[in-house]
Amino acid sequence: MPEHKSGEGSRFTSRYGVQRLVWYEEHFDIRDAFQREKSLKRWPHQWKIELIEKTNREWFELFRGTGW
Template identity: 45%
Template sequence: MRPFVYILASKRLGVLYTGVTSDLLTRIAQHKSGAIAGFTKRYNVHDLVYFEPHETMEDAIRREHQVKRWKRHWKVEMIERHNPEWRDRFRELF
């Protein structure tokens, strides 16, 4: 499995969540089904609006920490550069 950093959104310009995983399909499916208790379930954050692959989990974790420290508008700008419609890109992964 390849590690990924991902950003979920509740809606366009809504609540954002940044995460890291070694199995993107399974992890996003867990978020969508509500199987993961916590922030994403509580705030209905389940649309995959951004993801990026990494060579190693260490690289992915480092990037996740970097993105989490960013100001919100930097994250929004990155999402809009890659996904201006804020589409849920989960289905594109199949």
């Protein structure tokens, strides 16, 4: 998260100014996480919004790290 806050997380992060964590999923197998990420990238934008709002209707910042 600190990298995302400073715009260094990825090209996508710096290009679009992504700085808030509003949704996440935990995966115990990295292969499952990669597969889920690829799947979500193909979803329509509205589906992604609905996924976020199922658990975080107000789009609150979920990251609770030090200094952020």
